[in-house]
Amino acid sequence: MSGASEKGDAFDVDVAVVGAGLAGLKCARDLATAGRSVRVFEARDRVGGRTHTRRIGRGTFDVGGQWLGPGQRRVHALVRQLGLATFPTRVEGTKILELDGRRSEYASDIPSLSPLGLAQMQLSLSLIERARASIPPEEPARARFAAALDGATLETFRRRLLLRREVRGAMDAALRVIFGAEAAELSALHFLAYLNAGGGFLSLAEARGGAQQDRFVDGAQTLCTRLAEHLDVRLSRPVRRVAQDERGVTLVADGAVVRARRAVLALPPPLAARIDFEPALSPRRAALLHRYFMGAIAKVLFLYRRPFWREAGYSGELVSSDGPLAVTYDNSSHDDAQPALVGFVGGRHARALAELDPEVARERCLSALVRGFGPAAAEVEHVEITDWSREPWSRGCPVALLGPGALTGLEGALRAPEGRLHWAGTETAVEWTGYLEGALESAERAAREILEREP
Amino acid sequence: MSGASEKGDAFDVDVAVVGAGLAGLKCARDLATAGRSVRVFEARDRVGGRTHTRRIGRGTFDVGGQWLGPGQRRVHALVRQLGLATFPTRVEGTKILELDGRRSEYASDIPSLSPLGLAQMQLSLSLIERARASIPPEEPARARFAAALDGATLETFRRRLLLRREVRGAMDAALRVIFGAEAAELSALHFLAYLNAGGGFLSLAEARGGAQQDRFVDGAQTLCTRLAEHLDVRLSRPVRRVAQDERGVTLVADGAVVRARRAVLALPPPLAARIDFEPALSPRRAALLHRYFMGAIAKVLFLYRRPFWREAGYSGELVSSDGPLAVTYDNSSHDDAQPALVGFVGGRHARALAELDPEVARERCLSALVRGFGPAAAEVEHVEITDWSREPWSRGCPVALLGPGALTGLEGALRAPEGRLHWAGTETAVEWTGYLEGALESAERAAREILEREP
Numbered sequence: 053m054s055g056a057s058e059k060g061d062a063f064d065v066d067v068a069v070v071g072a073g074l075a076g077l078k079c080a081r082d083l084a085t086a087g088r089s090v091r092v093f094e095a096r097d098r099v100g101g102r103t104h105t106r107r108i109g110r111g112t113f114d115v116g117g118q119w120l121g122p123g124q125r126r127v128h129a130l131v132r133q134l135g136l137a138t139f140p141t142r143v144e145g146t147k148i149l150e151l152d153g154r155r156s157e158y159a160s161d162i163p164s165l166s167p168l169g170l171a172q173m174q175l176s177l178s179l180i181e182r183a184r185a186s187i188p189p190e191e192p193a194r195a196r197f198a199a200a201l202d203g204a205t206l207e208t209f210r211r212r213l214l215l216r217r218e219v220r221g222a223m224d225a226a227l228r229v230i231f232g233a234e235a236a237e238l239s240a241l242h243f244l245a246y247l248n249a250g251g252g253f254l255s256l257a258e259a260r261g262g263a264q265q266d267r268f269v270d271g272a273q274t275l276c277t278r279l280a281e282h283l284d285v286r287l288s289r290p291v292r293r294v295a296q297d298e299r300g301v302t303l304v305a306d307g308a309v310v311r312a313r314r315a316v317l318a319l320p321p322p323l324a325a326r327i328d329f330e331p332a333l334s335p336r337r338a339a340l341l342h343r344y345f346m347g348a349i350a351k352v353l354f355l356y357r358r359p360f361w362r363e364a365g366y367s368g369e370l371v372s373s374d375g376p377l378a379v380t381y382d383n384s385s386h387d388d389a390q391p392a393l394v395g396f397v398g399g400r401h402a403r404a405l406a407e408l409d410p411e412v413a414r415e416r417c418l419s420a421l422v423r424g425f426g427p428a429a430a431e432v433e434h435v436e437i438t439d440w441s442r443e444p445w446s447r448g449c450p451v452a453l454l455g456p457g458a459l460t461g462l463e464g465a466l467r468a469p470e471g472r473l474h475w476a477g478t479e480t481a482v483e484w485t486g487y488l489e490g491a492l493e494s495a496e497r498a499a500r501e502i503l504e505r506e507p
Numbered sequence: 508m509s510g511a512s513e514k515g516d517a518f519d520v521d522v523a524v525v526g527a528g529l530a531g532l533k534c535a536r537d538l539a540t541a542g543r544s545v546r547v548f549e550a551r552d553r554v555g556g557r558t559h560t561r562r563i564g565r566g567t568f569d570v571g572g573q574w575l576g577p578g579q580r581r582v583h584a585l586v587r588q589l590g591l592a593t594f595p596t597r598v599e600g601t602k603i604l605e606l607d608g609r610r611s612e613y614a615s616d617i618p619s620l621s622p623l624g625l626a627q628m629q630l631s632l633s634l635i636e637r638a639r640a641s642i643p644p645e646e647p648a649r650a651r652f653a654a655a656l657d658g659a660t661l662e663t664f665r666r667r668l669l670l671r672r673e674v675r676g677a678m679d680a681a682l683r684v685i686f687g688a689e690a691a692e693l694s695a696l697h698f699l700a701y702l703n704a705g706g707g708f709l710s711l712a713e714a715r716g717g718a719q720q721d722r723f724v725d726g727a728q729t730l731c732t733r734l735a736e737h738l739d740v741r742l743s744r745p746v747r748r749v750a751q752d753e754r755g756v757t758l759v760a761d762g763a764v765v766r767a768r769r770a771v772l773a774l775p776p777p778l779a780a781r782i783d784f785e786p787a788l789s790p791r792r793a794a795l796l797h798r799y800f801m802g803a804i805a806k807v808l809f810l811y812r813r814p815f816w817r818e819a820g821y822s823g824e825l826v827s828s829d830g831p832l833a834v835t836y837d838n839s840s841h842d843d844a845q846p847a848l849v850g851f852v853g854g855r856h857a858r859a860l861a862e863l864d865p866e867v868a869r870e871r872c873l874s875a876l877v878r879g880f881g882p883a884a885a886e887v888e889h890v891e892i893t894d895w896s897r898e899p900w901s902r903g904c905p906v907a908l909l910g911p912g913a914l915t916g917l918e919g920a921l922r923a924p925e926g927r928l929h930w931a932g933t934e935t936a937v938e939w940t941g942y943l944e945g946a947l948e949s950a951e952r953a954a955r956e957i958l959e960r961e962p
Contacts, residue, residue, distance in 0.1 A: 199691075200666075203660055203662035203666070204659070204660055205658055205659055205663075205911045205912070207658035207659065207911070207912075208658070208659050211658070234916060235658070236657060236658035236659075236912035236915070236916070237910075237911060237912030237916065238912075292747075322797060325781075326780075326781050328899075332897060332899060334861075335858060335862075335894070335896045335897060336861070336862065338896070339800070339803065339858065339896070339903075342777060342801075342902070343800055345794070345797055345798055346797075348794070399916075400916055403794065403916065403917070406789075406790040406791070407789070407790075407791065441790040441793070441794070442787060447797070448794075455692075455910030456660045456691050456692060456910060456911065457660070457662075457693075457910070461691070461692065461854075461855055461858065462858070
């Protein structure tokens with residue numbers, strides 16, 4: 053395998069990669085390390101995909117993905133390899149729970165629900181835990197009750213099992229921040245498979261011991277900017293057409309064409325569905341790519357002069373079913389030079405927020421914070437809303453989702469190569485789907501596929 | 508309103524239309540009749556969209572939409588206006604029902620179910636009938652139980668209400684031919700709204716007195732080829748970009764650009780979702796367009812020397828849950844010069860069929876016909892399969908569908924104009940969504956919107 057073919061076909065590179073998010077860049081880096089020539093096309097004018105780090109106020113903040121947690125061994129390995137620094141999310145202090153207009157506080161790990169609510173939440177969590185552990189991670193459609201689970205929405209089970217409104221509300225808040233969706237939009241099977249890929253509901257929902265445990269001192273996008281060093285990355289080059297034949301693949305981007313032996317599609321399924329493929333993708337894969345839809349999340353950063361919540365004994369963590377903020381965390385810069393809270397607006401609240409005038413949207417978010425933390429929250433230096441639904445090269449966040457009937461009806465079309473096309477991106481991961489870790493897993497798998505086929 | 512602006516902006520035409528299916532052409536014709544200059548861009552090398560008429564064997568056949576029924580007043584008016592001839596679908600004779608491997612025949616309008624099965628089917632139909640009639644046609648999300656209905660799949664109700672396998676099987680067959688989908692894929696609210704738009708389940712399912720009552724002597728595509736006469740239609744011009752500003756709209760197609768005062772998007776939502784809009788569409792509309800997915804249907808035409816089924820007393824109508832054919836009809840040419848049956852493969856059977864070698868696929872369809880009609884069905888002259896999922900400018904048939912959570916979560920984003928963009932296509936119709944009639948309704952509405960705004 054080299055830059056020019058022995059068969060008279062002129063290849064520009066061995067492998068062309070679509071997408072300079074974490075998956076595309078890690079895959080390109082693995083291939084380059086193995087001696088292959090690689091070119092990466094990126095639609096945006098920056099690398100990083102759903103990670104994006106910006107200097108805001110007196111700190112460095114991630115307006116996209118920002119956390120890493122225990123068990124995410126690939127991210128930790130990459131962090132060590134690149135020599136990046138991380139630090140723990142601040143969780144010390146009292147937490148706030150706001151369900152159906154009822155505000156309460158709790159200092160332990162046990163949420164301040166009524167005794168009946170707590171009992172039901174424990175029961176629900178153990179039911180979910182048992183159900184999710186029964187899903188085969190490689191192929192959820194082969195789960196024992198796959199047809200029944202994929203034939204129903206999560207909402208159907210939510211209504212049937214969660215009889216108390218407060219418990220429903222807590223689940224809604226979690227869904228909005230984890231999926232950017234409402235229970236009505238999700239296949240129950242997809243929900244369970246997603247939880248299972250990340251080690252269970254609490255693993256995804258928690259800071260300490262969970263997916264929100266640690267942050268990057270220099271921001272999560274650093275993973276991507278560092279990987280991109282010494283790689284051939286072409287920015288502002290959205291790929292429009294991918295044509296494969298027996299010998300290779302031709303990619304047509306805005307203002308650029310490349311001929312390669314193989315291609316890696318490392319972008320969210322809904323964006324891959326917008327590319328013209330020749331010949332057409334298999335009907336099953338085309339349908340599956342199209343069936344995915346992006347979650348709806350806006351991330352809201354609140355900058356303060358002082359960490360007023362800590363001074364009042366709060367951790368900064370708030371969970372609310374009442375909107376627009378579903379969850380908040382202390383998000384101060386690692387050196388505390390810029391005290392900050394971060395909030396997530398997801399699902400229907402994100403869609404409602406997107407309809408508002410930006411000034412009104414900021415006002416609504418701030419009111420929700422004042423409702424939770426008191427009037428001191430109003431003394432904000434700056435509010436920065438990042439609505440990922442408005443990013444044309446993401447069209448939503450944090451991850452692409454599936455409604456009912458797709459996982460079982462279109463089984464097997466997610467990650468198998470199709471001719472000379474290989475599929476990466478966190479949605480194609482077996483473990484930690486939707487997270488940085490999943491992006492890395494998918495990248496390593498796609499690189500391996502290519503190296504095995506073109507030794 | 509004229510070809511050139513008074514404000515110094517140079518318009519090529521008053522209105523640009525995307526899509527030369529029935530909706531786009533009727534809209535263009537209405538606007539042209541009102542004195543507006545119109546240009547239509549079509550991605551395919553033919554007009555007609557989801558109607559397509561071909562000479563096959565000794566007859567003229569529709570490989571796409573082909574029927575019209577009572578109550579479809581716009582189609583009937585257009586047929587009269589264009590002087591087209593129609594003729595009734597042949598329904599005389601014994602019908603065949605094949606549910607879960609059990610074959611039976613019946614001569615009346617009452618299907619050959621067990622007494623318990625019949626009772627349950629009657630009960631289910633009357634429940635469905637009551638439920639669908641409660642859906643407001645203009646905005647299904649305002650139905651009384653909209654949240655509960657849109658929060659669940661049709662499958663959830665199918666499992667809960669249809670306790671007998673034979674009744675479930677009959678429903679599956681109907682869903683596969685009416686929607687090209689399985690119950691697990693559909694929002695219960697979308698299902699009921701769709702039925703209601705067409706006058707109820709039986710209205711959609713039946714030939715005599717229903718949506719399959721009559722056919723076009725020269726094929727349904729004639730509606731489009733005749734409307735396209737004297738219109739400025741540019742074929743093989745897929746529109747890639749639609750940019751609107753305060754004064755007008757610029758459309759960029761492959762090899763063509765046009766500047767117009769307003770534009771009509773007359774194509775299925777999943778195809779509209781592939782266009783780049785500038786500025787971006789509202790998040791709500793963008794999400795809704797993307798949430799739609801096309802049904803999966805292959806239409807199978809079987810040509811015979813003689814109408815052997817009639818000679819054996821059969822009408823040619825078969826309903827089967829056992830696949831691949833969900834429903835068949837007598838489809839002989841109007842003069843009987845070419846005896847023919849037509850079958851529909853839908854939902855999961857369509858997806859399975861698409862994976863097969865074409866020869867094997869034909870064999871499977873023919874076996875299903877032999878299973879129903881006996882060995883004489885094997886003596887076929889020709890089998891023609893048209894898989895609409897493989898048509899890049901349809902990506903499925905008969906219509907775009909919605910899973911749970913979209914109608915209620917994205918309410919109001921379907922047909923309202925967005926700036927200078929107007930939305931047509933059968934999916935945007937209030938009555939007879941998914942049918943020729945719906946396409947015409949949407950076209951007339953979009954034309955009216957424009958004429959009101961630019962008098």
